[in-house]
Amino acid sequence: MPEYSNYPCKLLVGIGNKPLKYALTRHNVGFWFVDQMTNLHSITLQSDSYQKEIEFTKLNDFWISKPSEWINLSGVGVAYLKKKFLVQNNEIVVVHDEVDLPVGRVRVKFGGGHAGHNGIRNMIDMLGGADFWRIRVGIGRPQVGKETDSHVLSKPIDEERQIIDTRLSLLSNEINNFMSGNFHKMIQSIHTQT
Secondary structure, three states: OOOOOHHHHHHHHHHHOOOOOHHOOOOHHHHHHHHHHHHHHOOOOOOOOOOOEEEEEEEEEEEEOOOOOOOHHHHHHHHHHHHHHHHHHHEEEEEEEEEEOOOOOOOEEOOOOOOHHHHHHHHHHHHHHOOOEEEEEEEOOOOOOOHHHHHOOOOOOOOHHHHHHHHHHHHHHHHHHHHOOOHHHHHHHHHHHH
């Protein structure tokens, strides 16, 4: 756990691809989470006046965002929001899909590499470092013979989607601990229950 882990996060980002044809694909787990949060709290995302593809809203003391039209350019939008809202890297938490975790497994980490995730790779590049929080939501590995790209850009079966939605709901209930700086409490709860 980083030494500055007692600082609250100020910007929660869910990443995915905006075009409608990708809405139900595994790569959009981050967007699914933002949608759950906005529905749960009856709030609406709005487009930025200068960067129309960037959507955000405020919940209590932190911002929630879908930062880009394309997941592989997520870092561009996050860097813009970082400057707009005057936040530091360690005050940013990103929710994203993770093929290296079983379906529905949720794990929280700070920093580290991109593990082949191009959205996280772009974010590290655009933020000038990897010192931000990630909430990794498992979507499982592709079947033997299926490429990773086609796996993440396809829809999960109904059973998998139900598992993921249940875990995202659990995450929604815990996120206030995270955004207030109670990292240990949230991580213990999420890692125990998923």
